[in-house]
Amino acid sequence: MPPLSSPSPSPSSSPSSPQSSPSSHGSVVAALRAAGCVFAEDEAQLILAAARTSEELAALVDRRVAGQPLELVLGWAGFRGLRVAVEPGVFVPRRRTEFLVEQALAQAPRASVVVDLCCGSGAVGAALADALGPVELHAADIDPAAVRCARRNIAAAGGHAHAGDLFEALPGDLRGRVDLLAANVPYVPTGEVDFLPAEAREHEPLVALDGGADGLDILRRVVAEAPRWLAPGGSLLIETSERQAPEAVAAFTRGGLSTRLAVSERLYANVVIGTKA
Structure with a gap:
């Protein structure tokens, strides 16, 4: 799991529009990389695995691009081999x-x-x-x-x-x-x-x-x-x-x-x- 302290998306980044919603590994990586996510490849794999539909995938990517920690986007954090549930706040x-x-x-x-x-x-x-x-x-x-x-x-x-x-x-x-x-x-x-x-x-x-x-x-x-x-x-x-x-x-x-x-x-x-x- 990439560390929480990895660089956040730049202020100029904006969530992807419905017309440009990512639907493939490459497009998710591109969206995350454009938002300043250093570990874009790893994060894309985790987000793709978590999404059950294309709409859910777009929503998860939008949340990450908007600056939410990856762990909150996924709903869990990796910790000593465990998946620890995390919630907003x-x-x-x-x-x-x-x-x-x-x-x-x-x-x-x-x-x-x-x-x-x-x-x-x-x-x-x-x-x-x-x-x-x-x-x-x-x-x-x-x-x-x-x-x-x-x-x-x-x-x-x-x-x-x-x-x-x-x-x-x-x-x-x-x-x-x-x-x-x-x-x-x-x-x-x-x-x-x-x-x-x-x-x-x-x-x-x-x-x-x-x-x-x-x-x-x-x-x-x-x-x-x-x-x-x-x-x-x-x-x-x-x-x-x-x-x-x-x-x-x-x-x-x-x-x-x-x-x-x-x-x-x-x-x-x-x-x-x-x-x-």
Whole structure:
């Protein structure tokens, strides 16, 4: 799946007219390429496979040309071999977040109680359950649209989706029992949100992007409360940026967790890992 951050269509692009509606692979590629889609060949194959009629094909191409993220056009995002359902107004899982899942699995390969906090579509929780096998899985988000989407994606794993502000959303009986707490918190500094790619800025909820003045407000809140929810030996993992990593590590350490930083240069991903004694 091409990344969400691929260049968006130029402002001068306009949806194809009925007379010029694409109906073949070549014409779809041409329409997407003219709109500025770098991965036009790959995207054309996915859109052609999703369309059941020529009218539906034209509508899907029009939506992509107009600047909608490919994942929302298709209705799903690829994530660690899964097709994760995504809906308008819900944060689209990024490929770099697969590194968060990889680190979580390496950290706690026998986890039985798993929480996906700030879950968005529930992609992280769904991927963890898929790899771990039967687990008690909970996902939570402050955005009701995200919770509805996550509920769909974790249903096969018997997961539970909760709406609310961070830990307030979770059942109280989880305190002290969580083996693995994964939190893909918003970490874009407020002043940098306007510089995000248009696909994110215009089609994803601000609450899933804006992490406060330095981008670490939500991370600090999660770290401050996480030890009360983790089981002994349980781990908290949070994705952050390279620039923010030193302060994120310091916040974990101040929270009393045994902390390390994992980095993937291939995916440009940074994950802070903290373990409760």
